[in-house]
Amino acid sequence: MKYVDEFRDGTLARALAQRIAEAVQPDRRYRFMEFCGGHTHALSRYGLVDLLPKSIRMIHGPGxxxxxLPIGRIDMAIDLVLKHNVLLCAYGDTLRVPASQGMSLLKARAQQQGGEVRMVYATTDALQIARDNPDRQVVFFAIGFETTTPPTAFAVLQAQxxxxxxFSVLCAHVLTPPAMSALLDSGTELDGIxxxxxxxxxxxxxxxRPIAERYRIPIVISGFEPLDLMQSILMLIRQVNDGRAEIENEFTRTVSRDGNLKAQDTIARVFEFRESFEWRGLGSIAHSALRIRPEFSVFDAEQRFALPYRLVADNKACECPAILRGQKSPEACKIFGTVCTPDNPIGSCMVSSEGACAAHYQYGRHRQEVVS
Amino acid sequence: MSVKPDYSRPLDLRHGVVEMAHGAGGRAMQQLITELFARHLGNEFLQQGNDGAVLPAPTCGQRLVMSTDGHVITPLFFPGGDIGSLAVHGTINDVAVMGARPLYLSASFILEEGLPLADLARIVESMARAATAAGVPVVTGDTKVVERGKGDGVFIATTGMGTLPDGLDLGGARARPGDAVLISGSIGDHGIAVMSQREHLRFDSPIVSDSAALHELVAAMLATGADIRCLRDPTRGGLAATLNEIAHQSGVGLLIDEADIPLKPAVAGACELLGLDPLNIANEGKLVAIVAAGDVEPVLAAMRAHPLARDSAPIGTVKPDSRHFVQLQTRLGGCRMVDWLNGESLPRIC
Incomplete structure (x- = not known):
């Protein structure tokens, strides 16, 4: 497959692995966090850990x-379905996230009462469902970082x-830079991101830039393909060795210095900062999430259905908070692989294959010691 | 006064729809059976019109194998097949991978009120073509109609029966460390053909379901006399599920090599687009064979000589492993686990 195979080439991977092995200094340890779940997934799916020297430790981030997504936000979506009888459209992974009282959107879907839950691939699907069902309230459950935010903004403008x-939107969009800062403030020790x-x-x-400067930490923006990741890890190693803390861009084929200005403009038209937002694992972070601006409030499901947000504590045994901060690894959690499995997730990290626990369960258990 | 001959208006196969009366046991049901099911699927057993088919008992040295499968696919028609042909192939394959020669099928139709009779006719005709081509007749059947909204057009449950020679056992518990793992061709074609139809995805080269009856391929493989330990068709849950089943049943581990698994570029592309792993995608015309290491050559040659298995390939080996893990050597030189599919096949979001 063109533009994909080139970035998954085994020969090039082995050559890069060789260069990484030569670049690491014997007396140093390198603790790198891949912030994004997409990177966590790629590391696991391609077995890249096997190609890295032991002195490099990849720590899964909260991206x-x-x-x-905190339990309270999923509860709001479930309330929309069960109490307000809406037709809720959501991205696939969202459906399995555990909510209060053992519920999830999948379980809400299976109930006889209330509205309906449909999985969509894009906001345009949700808009179409709203057009096709003029006599029903259709709500799009908007989650994700800056990647999925522009399409939501577009959907609101289109609906207007x-x-x-x-049509309305239950907005739970969050922002990357504040989360990265919060993570570094929480004491997670890292040599690069x-x-x-x-x-x-x-x-x-x-x-x-402000993060690299404030925390003196190297950041290399990386594509999601395995060779992108290996090249980025090599770039991080070189920065660490040189004592540099710079923003470098490995993903130059699509990422520019200023980003997609049109997308940023669309986001700014429709959304504004929330004063603070509760993150699962990271707690409350100021200006770390978006809500729909008052001028679009008719498309804001929180307003339309007067939905309150309630803070719900995570399961006590679940180590997701420490895992999301990179302070514990999945197998250090007592319930990993026993009570908490992808088929019956207790914590949210066990839901998506981008989550640290699910990625480890699905792809990496063979590396664990056999306990007899 | 002369008595008028019996006349009933023929089924309107162009504009008519399934009605509750078609399942009520009256004249309408009889008409549907005669004009549609018996007409296309007709054979000596079905034509007797009895409540069941009377079949000859297997000869000495043969055992009976029976397998059943419900088909509930959406959409009913997809590139490379439809629910009718699938209902025939799926059940024949379940019997065939047991090592048995499939002989008879039964078919139970659950129709939803409102299903166009034209669609039903297309499905039954396709089913008849598949059964005739395979040489496995539908010898008994049943029709029920459920109210509109309580079905999904049509559900078809088929049961297959076949004979298995004494001494032949291809059960999943027979894999031993050192054995080779073979696949009869590219993976994921069926699931992606159906999914692309569902998601309205279009590709330069359309992806066609691999739905096919595999009993002749199995017969050709068995005719080599090679030591085939087990056979299985990787349908729902894909290759990953089948390999995990065999690993668990046999109490072994499996190590497969990503680079050796046949995968069509269009299927790989669709999986990328939908965020799916081809190892989890359903096949309807492929089989996995576990073969003693010394017998790989003749089995592979027999497979490749068959039109349904030209792209057969060895993809891995059986390993001792008390944890019964299936592992995959990635193209990049790393190693990862291949787990069962978790819950539904839900795409990732970014």
Whole structure:
């Protein structure tokens, strides 16, 4: 497949692995966080850990959209379905995130009462469903980082232009740079960060400059393909060795310094900052999420259905908070692989294959020691 | 006064739809059976019109194999097949991978009120073509109609029966460390053909379902006399599920090589687009064979000589592993686990 196979070439991977092995200094340890779930998934799916020297430790970050969704937000979506009888459209992974009282959107869908839950691939699907069902309230459950935000903004503008009065958005969009800062403030010790791929297409590489300068940490923006990741890891190693803390861009084929200005403009037209937002694992972070501007409030499901947000505590045994901060690895969690599995997730990190726990369960358990 | 001959208006196969009366046991049902099912699927057993088919008992040295499968696919028609041909192929294959020669099928139709009779006719004709081509007749059947909204057009449950010679066992518990793992061709074609129809995806080269009856391929493989330990068709859950089943049943591990698994570029592309792993995608015309290491050559040659298995390839080996893990050597030289599919096949979002 063109533009894909080139970035998954085994021979080039082995050559890069060789260069990485030569670049690491014997007396040093390298703790790198891949911020994005897309990178976590790629590392696991391609077995890249096997190609890296032991002195490099990859720590999974919180950049998995469904992992950072707090229980209270999922509860709001479930309330929309069960109490307000709406037709809720959501991205696939969102459906399995555990909510209060053992519920999830999948379980809400299976119930006889209430509205309906449909999986969509794009906001345009949700708009079409709203057009096709003029007598029903259709709500799009908007989650994700800056990657998925522009399409949501577009959907709101489109709904306004068409006068689509039965369409609204339950917005849980979050922002990458504040989360990265919060993570570094929380005491996670890192030597470098593999920066987001798709998020950076929208916000540009310059968005991370304040972080690199304030925390003196190297950041390399990386594509999601395995060779992108290996090249980025090599670039991080060189920065560490040289004592540099710069923003470097490995993903130059799509990421520019200033990002996609049109997308940024669309986001700014429709959304504004929330004063603070509760993240699963990272707690409350100021100006880290978006809500729909008052001039578009008719398309804001929170307003239309007067939905309150309630803070719900995570399951006590679940180590997702520490795992999302990179302070624990999945197998260090007592319930990993026993009570908490992808078929019956307790914590959100076990839901999406971009989540640290699910990626490890699905792809990496063979590396664990056999316990007899 | 002369008595008028019996006349009933023929089924309107162009504009008519399934009605509740078609399942009520009256004249309408009889008409549907005669004009549609018996007409296309007709054979000596079905034509007797009895409640069941009377079949000859297997000869000495043969055992009976029976398998059943419900088909509930959406959309009913997809590139490379439809629910009718699928209902025939799916069940024949379940019997065939047991090592048995499939002989008879039964078919139970659950129709939804409102289903166009034209669609039903197309499905039954396709089913008849598939059964005739395979040489496995539908010898008994049933029709029920459910109210509109309580079905999905049509559900078809088929049961297959076949004979298996004494001494032949191809069960999933027979894989041993050192054995080779073979696949009869490219993976994921069926699932992606159906999904692309569902998602309205278009490709330069259309992806066609691999739906096919595999009993002749199995017969050709068995005729080599090679030591075939087990056979299985990787349908729902894809290759990943089948390999995990065999690993668990046999109490072994499996190590497969990503680069050796046949995969069509269009299927690989669609999987990229939809965020799916081809290892989890359904096949309807492929089989996995576990073969003793020394017998790979003749089995592979027999497979490649068959039109349904030209792209057969060895893809891995059986390993000792108390955890029964299936592992994959990636193209990049790393290693990862291949797990069962978790829950539904939900695409990732970014």
């Amino acid at each position: 998995c959209p469904v992992c950072v 232009a068409e006068g689509l009065s039965n 593999v920066g987001p791929a798709h998020v950076s297409i929208v916000i540009g590489s310059s968005a991370y």
